[in-house]
Amino acid sequence: MFELTNQLIDSAALRARLARPEAGALVVFEGWVRNHHAGRPVSRLEYEAFDELARLEGDAITSETQEEHPGCTVLCVHRTGSLGIGELAVWIGVASPHRHAAFLACRQVIEEIKRRLPVWKKEHHSGNLAEWVNCTTEATANRLGAENYYERQTSLPEVGAAGQTALAAASVLVVGVGGLGCPAALYLATSGVGRLTLADAGRVEVSNLHRQILFTADDVGAAKATVAAARLRAQNPLVRIEAHAADVTPANVRALVTGRTVVLDCTDNFATRFLLHDACRFAGVPLVSAAVYRFEGELNIFQPHATGCLHCVWSGRPAGELEAVANCAGAPVFAPAVGVLGLMQAAETLKIILGLADPAAARQSRLVNLLDGSMQSIERLADPSCPVCGNPVASPSAKSGPLDASPLVLTAEQLVALGPVQTIALLEPGETLDAVTASAHTIAVPMGDLVRIRELAAQGPTVLTCRHGLRSVALARLLRVEGNRRIYALPGSTSTIRPSGVSSGQGSGRNG
Amino acid sequence: MAKSRSLHIRFFAVLREQAGVSELEFPTDAHTPSELYAELRAERGLVFPAALLRVAINEKYATMGTPLQAGDRVVFIPPVAGG
Numbered sequence: 001m002f003e004l005t006n007q008l009i010d011s012a013a014l015r016a017r018l019a020r021p022e023a024g025a026l027v028v029f030e031g032w033v034r035n036h037h038a039g040r041p042v043s044r045l046e047y048e049a050f051d052e053l054a055r056l057e058g059d060a061i062t063s064e065t066q067e068e069h070p071g072c073t074v075l076c077v078h079r080t081g082s083l084g085i086g087e088l089a090v091w092i093g094v095a096s097p098h099r100h101a102a103f104l105a106c107r108q109v110i111e112e113i114k115r116r117l118p119v120w121k122k123e124h125h126s127g128n129l130a131e132w133v134n135c136t137t138e139a140t141a142n143r144l145g146a147e148n149y150y151e152r153q154t155s156l157p158e159v160g161a162a163g164q165t166a167l168a169a170a171s172v173l174v175v176g177v178g179g180l181g182c183p184a185a186l187y188l189a190t191s192g193v194g195r196l197t198l199a200d201a202g203r204v205e206v207s208n209l210h211r212q213i214l215f216t217a218d219d220v221g222a223a224k225a226t227v228a229a230a231r232l233r234a235q236n237p238l239v240r241i242e243a244h245a246a247d248v249t250p251a252n253v254r255a256l257v258t259g260r261t262v263v264l265d266c267t268d269n270f271a272t273r274f275l276l277h278d279a280c281r282f283a284g285v286p287l288v289s290a291a292v293y294r295f296e297g298e299l300n301i302f303q304p305h306a307t308g309c310l311h312c313v314w315s316g317r318p319a320g321e322l323e324a325v326a327n328c329a330g331a332p333v334f335a336p337a338v339g340v341l342g343l344m345q346a347a348e349t350l351k352i353i354l355g356l357a358d359p360a361a362a363r364q365s366r367l368v369n370l371l372d373g374s375m376q377s378i379e380r381l382a383d384p385s386c387p388v389c390g391n392p393v394a395s396p397s398a399k400s401g402p403l404d405a406s407p408l409v410l411t412a413e414q415l416v417a418l419g420p421v422q423t424i425a426l427l428e429p430g431e432t433l434d435a436v437t438a439s440a441h442t443i444a445v446p447m448g449d450l451v452r453i454r455e456l457a458a459q460g461p462t463v464l465t466c467r468h469g470l471r472s473v474a475l476a477r478l479l480r481v482e483g484n485r486r487i488y489a490l491p492g493s494t495s496t497i498r499p500s501g502v503s504s505g506q507g508s509g510r511n512g
Numbered sequence: 513m514a515k516s517r518s519l520h521i522r523f524f525a526v527l528r529e530q531a532g533v534s535e536l537e538f539p540t541d542a543h544t545p546s547e548l549y550a551e552l553r554a555e556r557g558l559v560f561p562a563a564l565l566r567v568a569i570n571e572k573y574a575t576m577g578t579p580l581q582a583g584d585r586v587v588f589i590p591p592v593a594g595g
Binding site: 031047048049050052053056078089090110113114115116117118119120121122132133134135 | 587
């Protein structure tokens with residue numbers, strides 16, 4: 001059911017209207033009026049609707065969603081009129097017997113509303129400035145025309161129309177919008193990378209301006225990611241630029257890197273560097289990393305399945321220890337050094353997307369010295385006993401028990417020899433644990449729920465499995481690095497985990 | 513020469529501001545919304561690019577090439593921004 005109103009939305013009353021005995025979940029989305037957009041302050045929003053059609057379309061959206069997600073009851077209310085900061089612009093509630101469908105349905109309703117509900121909003125800025133959202137940048141994009149914008153690039157035989165399409169389809173995350181991230185992101189945006197996300201929790205400082213070229217003196221004090229995103233949207237309105245003006249943390253890193261074509265490490269600290277490196281490896285995403293010291297810089301490309309990873313380079317030293325000797329905050333830096341390295345990151349990223357990357361480069365550290373003008377490539381150390389990228393047979397140490405010497409990836413015989421163990425089946429969305437073939441000691445956990453996996457794994461010897469047998473090994477390695485000595489993985493794919501809806505014969509699947 | 517038919521046109525958001533009115537009885541020879549918009553651009557000073565518009569005829573989404581009938585209620589829809 002869909003309603004338009006020019007009155008305040010009462011979410012509690014709407015929630016009550018969805019109460020029903022068969023519902024086991026309620027997913028609510030609230031769209032609020034925020035005080036900024038595209039890097040500019042917003043004082044209020046004015047919503048205007050084509051009433052008759054909006055009601056028809058709104059009803060169509062909610063009933064289509066209910067048909068696609070049987071069991072879901074959808075209620076959606078959209079405001080019109082003048083709304084202040086913090087006011088509720090849209091409320092969507094989906095009640096359902098199960099949470100999974102409710103989340104999907106709720107998401108579908110808001111995306112459809114944004115696509116087709118004939119509602120417009122005018123954004124009021126300070127003074128008398130105001131503009132209709134989507135009507136100015138869209139118009140600009142139309143005027144520019146992608147063909148003209150990229151003409152001098154698509155005429156390169158190595159790029160061409162196909163290459164430009166690949167760039168438009170790419171999704172790139174840039175972590176750290178500083179000396180490296182600014183030039184890297186600028187060139188990725190102008191080259192037409194279709195979706196670019198800029199992550200940085202920092203604010204612009206005066207001492208940033210000599211090298212962080214997306215910022216001007218007027219930006220001091222503003223959030224770096226937000227300012228940079230606005231600047232890049234102006235530079236190329238044809239691509240989608242998103243700002244993540246917050247830290248990259250163990251809690252959000254997986255969501256940020258998963259599904260990316262390439263991730264750029266433009267950070268200045270080892271904690272984030274290791275976090276990104278491990279998350280990219282786990283998600284199967286190439287990482288293009290750079291670091292600068294005074295007049296010199298180093299570029300590394302970490303492919304997810306290659307040996308010679310960041311842990312090999314630093315041979316297992318904890319991030320905190322490295323931080324103490326290499327803290328970049330306040331360190332002297334020659335501005336062109338971060339510029340050159342940032343642009344090299346952009347170049348390597350574009351080459352990966354375009355299929356022009358040299359595989360050998362992914363095993364090397366490229367060292368650049370702007371003082372003597374030299375550049376050299378050095379083969380990275382690949383430690384065969386590296387717990388992350390090697391195939392370690394850990395040597396028993398004074399502290400470790402007998403299990404410590406056992407390999408990470410178990411053969412069937414080794415699994416039996418281990419005695420009673422719990423098995424954690426890592427499920428991606430849309431996968432199901434087969435009730436027939438799964439053993440009684442198998443616990444199904446969503447792949448992304450690292451907190452729960454760590455908890456369970458801490459209770460005793462644990463074997464990880466997943467549908468294809470790749471991510472379970474990667475995750476087991478990470479847990480070993482974290483210090484869990486009784487974590488193992490089974491190699492290869494398993495028929496115990498199946499895509500939902502595919503029957504294994506007599507057995508019926510059950511959800512985890 | 514008299515125009516062949518009259519249409520009822522409503523404007524919203526950016527188009528309403530550019531047209532200076534929210535509705536209009538508009539005598540026209542235009543056969544399609546596309547032709548109609550070209551006439552409106554010339555007559556009412558609309559600058560919004562036609563390529564970005566959708567159109568609704570009698571409260572239903574239609575195409576810019578749908579034939580127009582006398583008395584149709586026509587709304588040009590600029591890029592929406594609900595939510």
